[in-house]
Amino acid sequence: MSNILIYPIIIPLLTAMVLVFIRDRIKLQQWLTVLSLLATIAISLYTIYYVSTEQIVVLELGGWSAPYGIVLVGDMLAVILVAVASFVSLMCLLYGFQSIELGHKKHFVYPMILILVTGVNGSFLTGDIFNLFVFFEVMLIASYVLIALGGKKIQLRESIKYVLINVISSTLFVIATAYLYAATGTLNMAHLSERIALAGQEGLLTSISFLYLIVFGLKSGLLLFFWLPGSYSAPPPPIAALFAALLTKVGVYTVIRTFTLLFYHKPEITHTVMLWMAALTMILGALGAVSHWEIKKILAYNVIISVGFILFGVAVGTEQSLNGSFFYLIHDMLSKALIFITGGAIINIFGTDKLKEFSGLILFRPLLGWLFFIGVLALAGVPPLSGFVGKVAILQGALSAGELAVSIIGLITSLMVLYSVLKIFIHSFWGETLMSEGQEYSTGKHALLPGTILVVCIFAMGIGAEWVNTYIAQATEVMVNPNLYIEAVLKQISP
Amino acid sequence: MKFTDVYLQTATKILVFLIMTFSIYVLFAGHHNPGGGFIGGLITASALVLLYVAFDLQTVREVIPVDFKKLAAAGVLISVLTGVGSLVLGVPFLSQTFRYFDLPFLGKTELATALIFDLGVYMCVVGTTLTIITSISEDDI
Secondary structure (H helix, E strand, C coil), X not given: CHHHHHHHHHHHHHHHHHHHHCCCCHHHHHHHHHHHHHHHHHHXXXXXXXXXXCCCEEEEHHHCCCCCCCEEEECHHHXXXXXXXXXXXXXXXXXXXXXXXXXXXXXXXXXXXXXXXXXXXXXXXXXXXXXXXXXXXXXXHHHHHHHHCCCCHHHHHHHHHHHHHHHHHHHHHHHHHHHHHHHHCCCEHHHHHHHHHHHCCCHHHHHHHHHHHHHHHHXXXXXXXXXXHHHHHCCCHHHHHHHHHHHHHHHHHHHHHHHHHHCCCCCCCHHHHHHHHHHHHHHHHHHHHHHCCEHHHHHHHHHHHHHHHHHHHHHHCCHHHHHHHHHHHHHHHHHHHHHHHHHHHXXXXXXXXXXXXXXXXXXXXXXXXXXXXXHHHHHHCCCCCHHHHHHHHHHHHHHHCCCHHHHHHHHHHHHHHHHHHHHHHHHHHCCCCCCCCCCCCCCCHHHHHHHHHHHHHHHHHHHCHXXXXXXXXXXXXXXXXXXXXXXXXXXXXXX | CCCCCHHHHHHHHHHHHHHXXXXXXXXXXXXXXXXXXXXXXXXXXXXXXXXXHHCCHHXXXXXXXXXXXXXXHHHHHXXXXXXXXHHHCCCXXXXXXXXXXXXXCXXXXXXXXXXXXXXXXXXXXXXXXXXXXXXXXXXXX
């Protein structure tokens, strides 16, 4: 049974390798990619069901028992994220089938996307902090290729920055892990948690935790996001959608994992710093989103704002706010995919992303307009869409913990989010229709199917929030009570 | 321009086989002693790079008509599939087993499934290294 955890990692990996052999048969590649992602989704849904009814699944790779071997741990947080990540990648792929150029398709774009999914799923599932680094690298190497593929001038410029910043943060990651190993003598996360609790999180361990905060801040765009708007606007829209929906979210996940499982003993130091980092992230991100006039830049800054908002909930650290953060994280993966896919379609249609150069798309592509509009409402957190529930839970948790100032910042930045994406909507869909059939660069129709599916999901998640919450509450339970995680992995009953 | 260096080319023809043999020894030694697929792959790659230096890209490509990208992919496939074998048998992923066989010439030999995994790593390393090196040395893609 525990072997079920390996499938979300090896199915995409094996498919990616098979695709290398059928480089020229694009149609077959597309079918295999869809099939493998569907299989991954199905298996991860079953895992969610199993974890919700039975227990946390732990796989000891090669039969080496924890804490000596490497384990994969499927708690609710991890398995839900695996399911959502695989689903969102499938949606981005459905959009990408038509809008990715043929040159890219022949240069291993699908294998790379699948390797990216492998890395993302592995990062969620692993229970070993060095192994987390390895899966991070798998994901990053695939993303280096995806960002540079095509070789346009802007892509090469941004990929150099992106590679540099990630090499630096990965080096810091290894250094932090080495310090942590030197201080505790273990790399298994459950074992680490136990030992840190035993030793008390004194100055040394708290310093190490700050090193991790810097690393994951760089990866997720928490305050250290200066690289993000450039890199996310360089690749073609489907790849940008994939990055926006997945990459920073893995960083967010690692922050959640390390600061709820490992370094939760000194919240007055670590979580306070994180709180103000999140607040600054929201403010600066919102200023960036409001001030730009290119679709890609506005959307990239929106990624940053939501990272700030999710980690604001994590920094508050009460059960309710963590609940809200996780809910909002899932919502954000879905809605960022939606807004990037529909926004990407607008860019495809006009052939440019400068807001001042187009207008009047609503008569030309009404369905796309409505999908984008729902995406706008979802980002802003309008009920009954899914963002609302998460936002309410985070803000309630924050207010009951007495974080009034940052809550106000959160609310103001949501308004600025709404303004920034409505600006895209108004400028691209309202006004005089300048275009007639046949003048567009691309039909933009391929965004409609994934867009519609995502809208349905966002509605379902908002309306069925009560039902979704039963699963999310299970994930939060492990976050507030790390002993559940430790017991599952080390199989010993803590007093 | 035809590049010829008789000393280098003659030495290479012998050295390549020596290096290759050593790399395979290292690959097999890896199960119990220092060595293994990764370092074995790197040594093989170094032998092939020596060929590239002594002769030229075209000549070596005619002698060794292997698509190194596919070699790397095949290596990963083999490695992961050895793990899948343990899924079929219902034991944890990547579990390994070994048995002793009486082989001609070698006598009693231990053969482990981990060796197949290492072979995959070996192919992957050779493939990746040579893909990188040959694509840097080419002017056009």
